Amino acid sequence: MTATIDDLMRLDIRVGRIVRAEPFPEARKPAFKLWVDFGGDLGVRASSAQITALYDADDLPGRQVLAVVNFPPRRIGPVLSEVLVLGVPDADGHVVLVGPDREVPIGGRLY
Numbered sequence: 322m323t324a325t326i327d328d329l330m331r332l333d334i335r336v337g338r339i340v341r342a343e344p345f346p347e348a349r350k351p352a353f354k355l356w357v358d359f360g361g362d363l364g365v366r367a368s369s370a371q372i373t374a375l376y377d378a379d380d381l382p383g384r385q386v387l388a389v390v391n392f393p394p395r396r397i398g399p400v401l402s403e404v405l406v407l408g409v410p411d412a413d414g415h416v417v418l419v420g421p422d423r424e425v426p427i428g429g430r431l432y
Contacts, residue, residue, distance in 0.1 A: 333391035334407070334431035335359050336421055337366070342381035345369055347398040353378050354400055360428040363390060366403040374415040385420045387431060 337357035345352040351373040358365045368388065388404040395402045408416035 331391075332389055334387055335363065335390050336385055336425055336427055336429045336431075337363075337388055337404075338427050339381045339384050339386060340365060342378040344378060345398075345400065347400075349398075352397075353381070355381065355406060357386065357388060357404060357406065358427060359388075359390060359404075360426075363428060366390065367400060368402045368404045368406050369397045369400050370406050370408070370416070370418075372408065372416045372418060374413075375411070375417060384418065385425065385427070387419045387421075 337359040339355055340358045341356040343354045345354045348369060348371075350371050352369045352371045353373060353376070355368045355370055356365050357368060366388075386406050388406045390404050392405055407419040409419060411417050
């Protein structure tokens with residue numbers, strides 16, 4: 322199936338900054354609870370991410386990431402995940418976060 326530019330534009334992918342990360346022991350698979358600041362009207366949104374193999378919770382605050390911000394919220398155990406933080410698998414299948422390679426203003430939209 323071929324996607325169109327209109328398909329891409331339906332996804333609202335923004336850059337945000339992780340402001341808080343905590344272990345998520347209630348998750349079925351190892352994960353962190355994340356709070357990501359997108360600035361402006363979006364503000365801080367919660368998410369969960371199965372990124373414990375490559376990241377420590379203490380190292381995540383301050384990191385810029387890309388996330389889909391217009392999916393409906395999804396309950397994951399006790400956490401209401403409001404955004405989908407994006408990542409890609411490495412050669413071992415562990416998730417590597419996706420973000421800009423240099424500092425950019427938070428809230429910026431991917432085009």
